[in-house]
Amino acid sequence: MxxxxxxxxxxxxxxxxxxxxxxxxxxxxxxxxxxxxxxxxxxxxxxxxxxxxxxxxxxxxxxxxxxxxxxxxxxxxxxxxxxxxxLPPRPLVLMAGSGAYLYLLGDPIRRILAKGHELRLRTGDAAATLAAVRDGSADVGVTALTVPPDDVDCDLLQQFPQTLITRSDHRLAGRRSVRLKDLQDEALVVPPKDRPHRQQLERSMLDQGLRWSVAVEAEGWELLVHFVRLGIGPAVVNGSVRTTGAVRKIPVKDLPPVRYYIVTRADRSERVHELKRMLS
Structure with missing residues (x-):
């Protein structure tokens, strides 16, 4: 009863x-x-x-x-x-990919922690980040999205051009910008085949009927930059990626920009709203 x-x-x-x-x-x-x-x-x-x-x-x-x-x-x-x-409030959970942590979120995270806020960090690609925000296991996500989904709130954080990185002795190193056709017959340093960045590059090259080959597959932006610096070949990367003086960065004019979004659920709390504000 x-x-x-x-x-x-x-x-x-x-x-x-x-x-x-x-x-x-x-x-x-x-x-x-x-x-x-x-x-x-x-x-x-x-x-x-x-x-x-x-x-x-x-x-x-x-x-x-x-x-x-x-x-x-x-x-x-x-x-x-x-x-x-x-009870003290639980730490908020932020989820992002390695590129976002390396090149976008370092300073905001330092400021947040310096103010005494507790923050739990998780890493994941775009699909995992969206899933975590949807099921509530992450309070805030930061990820690159081609088309933001409708079932979560996506606010543009930053956008960057896609750039070709080369050694200074490469044939394209003196160019102020390039187009994909300039990469005809190049052997490129690329991410693994299942990565969205690689898939978009392959589609774009195929759409223009361009031939190219894989010099080496590398996981993570830092390793791509390292192989370029060694002279293995050039690479197309997000413009947010940091390089040294030994590597030239040249915008690719006919590739779309990479847009990073702050992702939250529509029913976010005031604490989540504050974290979102501090990340912006």
């Missing part, structure tokens, strides 16, 4: 007043609705909860015991909520 919390609360108020009019007013319900609720409680318990003697209502023994139980339940719930209020 299940007792509903709202029914217990209603009976506790009635038991305190012993009057349907005043109890209904306190509960903001009609008297007939309160009568029905208490009658259903009696039916569920199989016992009367009150009797009428003259103009006064008196609780039966079962009614007294149920009122005590209801009040005790309310007190326990209030105590529990007070303990929750006393």
């Amino acid at each position: 299940a007792l509903v919390a709202e029914d217990l609360e209603a009976f506790a108020v009635f038991a305190r007043h012993r009057n349907f009019t005043r109890a209904a007013e306190e509960l903001h319900v009609s008297q007939p609705a309160l009568h029905t609720r208490i009658r259903k409680l009696e039916q569920r318990l199989g016992k009367s909860l009150y009797v009428k003697q003259g103009r006064q209502l008196h609780l039966t023994d079962t009614g007294e015991r149920l009122a005590a139980f209801a009040n005790d339940t309310n007190d326990r719930a209030a105590d529990f909520l007070r303990t929750l209020d006393a």
